[in-house]
């Protein structure tokens with residue numbers, strides 16, 4: 001997927017369409033991952049310890065429980081008029097991603 005570096009897009013601060021610069025960010029970053037989720041609890045840590053490895057199936061491409069082969073891409077946009085950032089919460093799925101100048 002190719003995206004131009006400057007896009008004309010709606011700015012919720014200026015309340016109109018402005019020219020905005022596209023930046024890629026690593027994660028959505030709106031929320032911290034919870035320490036109470038199953039994957040980060042002490043009980044799972046205990047299961048992984050010692051002989052035997054993980055009790056859960058491997059997440060690999062092609063396996064029955066195959067993992068996705070695409071990455072989630074998160075973008076943020078900087079307004080050229082007010083200088084504020086705004087971003088889309090939902091990531092875009094794509095194998096390749098490029099910002100064209």
Ligand SMILES: [Zn+2]
Nearest residue numbers: 011014079082
């Ligand atoms: Zn703006």
